[in-house]
Amino acid sequence: MDLAARRTLVGELAMRQLDAAYNLARWLLGNDADAGDAVHDAFVRALQSAHTYAGGNGKAWWLTIVRHCCFARLKEHGRGRRFVAIDQLAAELGEAAAQRVLPNTAADEPEQNAAAAQERARLHRQLRGLPEEYREVLVLREIEELSYREIAQMLSIPIGTVMSRLSRGREKLLQALGANGDRP
């Protein structure tokens, strides 16, 4: 395959997995502006390194680049402004949902969903509050549905470490949610 074709392939892969990329970046960086910039950086880098893409598991390859760009950005900011204020939470949840729901259904959201929304907000807050190493594997495994092996390759860590971080992260989340009461 020539380089142009490979670049097209990589570009299409990145566009297909753009939500996955943005989701990872957004959870790692904590705000829209940085997440968008990191994904943009990653897109440029992915095209530049299209020759290293051997085909096969594209999602993990692409997310590895996204993750690198996120950490590069975190370093740049000296880890100073990672999270936006909690009072933006409602708006953020709205944003996340906005991409999946068409306005004519979302705008008429009935009041009875208020409790469910509160519940989601609490889980959201707890996951956000987790140390990065746990948050990262939880997002990759539970939300992006990557396997242990894929996560291990992405993070350059042994599979055993993926397992222990995942278990610890789940434990912490369950504890935090349980401690907050009214978990069914």
Place this chain on the structure above:
Amino acid sequence: MNCESSRRLLPLYFDGELDPADSRAFEAHLDGCAACRQALAELEALRARLRDPAMRYAAPAALRGRLAAAMPAARPRARAWAALAASWLAAALLGAGAAGLWHDRQQGLRAQAGLTRDLFASHWRALAAASPVDVVSSDRHTVKPWFAGKVAESPPVRDFAAQGFPLAGGRIDYVGSARVPVLVYRHGGHLIDVFVLAAPPAGLPRQARMQGYGLRVLALDHAAAAVVSDMDEAELDRFARLLAQGGEPPPSR
């Protein structure tokens, strides 16, 4: 298998990482152990909540557009937005009919002046995207603050639900190379984009029509607004009048 070794395998079983023989052995233990079943149920409940679509951030339409425009071109393209729209159409799986329609629209676009063309293009881009809004809300008190920090000045946000044009949300979009706040309203099955422009635009007609879509330009507080929708002319005029008059009193600032 005892409970202790079973607990070690539980996450692997849950994550589908156990081989079939170990899975069967684990399930045999599970049948007789309520504590392990409970632990498994907890993991399942947590996963269900984490996989709620609201927990997953989706790429904003503006980012998708920027990247689509930067896609390596398979063939030379006249303008970035054309490349962007073309790949969005492919990505949005709109099918051959829509692609043909897009081609027609492109022909029409060439006949229009720059800014007018950008406004129609922006509207169609949003329609082709997964969602035409970045913040979904019928509450102007949610939409207005959402813009804060994203654009130089939050636009005035009013709701016209009582008049049949409920607020659907907002987004930031590019008109040419400028980042512009867009308020999105609904009217029946029609979406209405209101582009809030910082200054009364030069060279923009008061109204234009293209491929079944209409444009109205009006003064809005200290700014100007360009309205684009596929509503019929009369409804578009009615909405433009409402917008110009301000409908209900503006929110206190």
